[in-house]
Amino acid sequence: MKVSTCILKMKTWTLLLISAGFAMTSCNVLDEEDVDCSVEYRVKFKYDNNMKFADAFANEVSSVVLYAFDENGKFVYQRNEEGDILAEDGYTMPVEVKPGDYNLVTWAKGKGDETFSIPVLTEGVSTIEDLNCKMDRIYSRAANGTAEVRSDLRPLFHGQLQKQSFSRAATEQIATVRLTKNTNNVRIVLQHLSGEAVDVNQFTFTIEDDNGLMNYNNNLMDDEELTYYAWRTDSGIADMDESGQRATTAVGVAIAELTVGRLVMENNPILSITNKEGEKVLSIPLIDYALLVKGYYNRDMTDQEYLDRQDEYTMTFFLDDNDRWASSSIIINSWKVVLDNVEL
Structure with missing residues (x-):
């Protein structure tokens, strides 16, 4: 009984070690052949395109969606973050993609009720041309059905970084996406x-x-x-x-x-x-x-x-x-x- 118990415990520890090793090598990326766990890619967002010429990202932005497209314009990655984390000093967003060149696009928003619509993209199918942003509107009851906007628009920001190269060579890479306010x-x-x-x-x-x-x-x-x-x-x-x-x-x-x-x-x-x-x-x-x-x-x-x-x-x-x-x-x-x- 004691020998069997010992063997069972050894098998359990072996399975745990194998699972832990797999988790460390996967780095949350499905294609393990292209994964290098020693490289960390991150994106910093900056909103200094304002009249004060100062970065107001932490004060004005409450949610961010980052999209990554490959060299052929195919949608390959998306990450969303919102809330207090965006206001943290030195905040950067981790990006889990394979090494390569990407077109990074960001739609970000401030606080308020939702007043813009962005389509849901399908990985490997959608293209960069599918990523648009439409302002919500209502239609009057008049014969011509004019489109009207009667609400206080939620602050909207856009950013783009073309041909961003994420390399295997560095242990850490931080790309900066500068935002423009659209409202x-x-x-x-x-x-x-x-x-x-x-x-x-x-x-x-x-x-x-x-x-x-x-x-x-x-x-x-x-x-x-x-x-x-x-x-x-x-x-x-x-x-x-x-x-x-x-x-x-x-x-x-x-x-x-x-x-x-x-x-x-x-x-x-x-x-x-x-x-x-x-x-x-x-x-x-x-x-x-x-x-x-x-x-x-x-x-x-x-x-x-x-x-x-x-x-x-x-x-x-x-x-x-x-x-x-x-x-x-x-x-x-x-x-x-x-x-x-x-x-x-």
């Missing part, structure tokens, strides 16, 4: 020249653009025109004093906030405000006006770089006694711009 907050402020209060309920605020479908490299794809509506409207009080001293005058203002998709130079989004009668109070090309103050920030930027870095636009319009835009000036992100020959 923008547009805040509209209406103020009477006379200082009288503005009733926000007398106006409708919209932005029209066809920028709701993006492909794997963040270029816009053909899409239907979207009408963005303000997801928040409010009335407020602004304390005004041009001398810069303690405020002495309170002015009633109307405030509307809209969130729109990526602004690109090839498109022409239109910001409009209409009154209760359906008459246009103003209608302007949003990008042209957004770029009016680019020079105040950095004249060396391209227009597209500025649009990608800047994700908040506050525009203050002044109304005359007839609730029409007095188009002699506008305040954009605290900069006052004097306008000439403006056409609505």
Whole structure:
């Protein structure tokens, strides 16, 4: 009995050692012939493509999906991570792929309700062309069934690293994927020249653009025109004093906030405000006006770089006694711009 028990224990320990050895050599990769457990591949995400030129990844991103495609564009690997781990100092994502060259694509999101849809890919079947991102929309009951966006969009980020080579030679490799933010907050402020209060309920605020479908490299794809509506409207009080001293005058203002998709130079989004009668109070090309103050920030930027870095636009319009835009000036992100020959 004692001899049999001893033999049984030896067999058990042998099986455990074999199992442990297999686990160490597999490294969670199915094809063991291409596995080198001494090599560790990781990806770092960086979001410094903003107006502060500082990495805000830990503060703004709450979920990340990394996709890897081989040299032929076939989908071979995906990893998702979300939550507090992304805010850890020095966070990097482990990537379990065979040595080789890959096209890495990332879609990342901030906090909020889901407002974008990304298709589920099939390993070895799907291609990089299948990886697009579509903004959710609703359709009005009107005869033409216009597509509308009426919610505060969840922050969306994109990143891509082409021809990333993971080598057998190094013991550790860290690739960096830089992110671009694709969502923008547009805040509209209406103020009477006379200082009288503005009733926000007398106006409708919209932005029209066809920028709701993006492909794997963040270029816009053909899409239907979207009408963005303000997801928040409010009335407020602004304390005004041009001398810069303690405020002495309170002015009633109307405030509307809209969130729109990526602004690109090839498109022409239109910001409009209409009154209760359906008459246009103003209608302007949003990008042209957004770029009016680019020079105040950095004249060396391209227009597209500025649009990608800047994700908040506050525009203050002044109304005359007839609730029409007095188009002699506008305040954009605290900069006052004097306008000439403006056409609505």
